[in-house]
Amino acid sequence: MLSQKSHYALRALLILAGRSDGQPVQIAEIADAANIPKKFLEQILLELKKPGIVRSHRGRSGGYSLGRPAKDISFADVLRVTDGPLALTPCVSVMAYRKCDDCFDEAVCGIRKVMAVARDATAEVLESRSLGAVAAQMRRAGAL
């Protein structure tokens, strides 16, 4: 299951993606629009800033905007920041590979083979959906 943090992150980013002008939006406004605790959202946006998913503008009339075009930010990009690897075991993670704690032999592990296929299936979906596409679709539906 997604953490609350991931859920908040996606909601906040979809709001930014929905602003076609690309002008900075203040934390307070995002928090209000997406119904997210303001101080919690601050931390989340700060995390999303490190890998460049958002960009910040400090000082009076500052705020946050997307770090690159909304169509180039995938759900996978976001969830990797807020919830870690997409894979179900570290041994099949592409972006954050690690051996499982007590693995006897990765080459013959049947669990691993299944998890590898599951990871690819999940990643294929989450990599191919962008904030831009989803925001546009939501706008057409009257949400956003």
Next chain:
Amino acid sequence: MLSQKSHYALRALLILAGRSDGQPVQIAEIADAANIPKKFLEQILLELKKPGIVRSHRGRSGGYSLGRPAKDISFADVLRVTDGPLALTPCVSVMAYRKCDDCFDEAVCGIRKVMAVARDATAEVLESRSLGAVAAQMRRAGAL
């Protein structure tokens, strides 16, 4: 990521699936073979017993065996017990549907639409891989 509990559960069940005779295997033996803390494994097997994934035989010379043919127990069956729903949000869970805590309108939620596709992709993989098939493949590979 899978919990340690899920990981242990799959390892233990693959050992049971690998015993072609279907005779009960004692907790201590499974724990030893799969390198799982014995008392922890007790709890896990007890949980797997409730939905009928394993069957227990009490008393002297007791033990555990699979509750139905290994080919009829999917990875999804197991993981739902030990880690809960496969879905990334409760609102797209097929087996354990629940509305997201602060959802404004499920019908137009763009996040939900993506998560629904992701769930189906993951489920398709995990439902289609059985303990029987994976145990057989591991046996051929020399593991198990």
Next chain:
DNA sequence: TAAATCTCTATTGACTCTATAGAGATTAAT
């Protein structure tokens, strides 16, 4: 200079995860 905003770190309470413990119930062998 002042006000509005983002930045950074710390803290808290609740909860979950992993593991261990031990007394109880059941069964098979003797």
Next chain:
DNA sequence: ATTAATCTCTATAGAGTCAATAGAGATTTA
């Protein structure tokens, strides 16, 4: 019957994570 081996059940504990809050600091604009 008795004993020993096994599963059953509930409790507990320590570590860690999650969600949220707090407040002082840095930066920018008006």
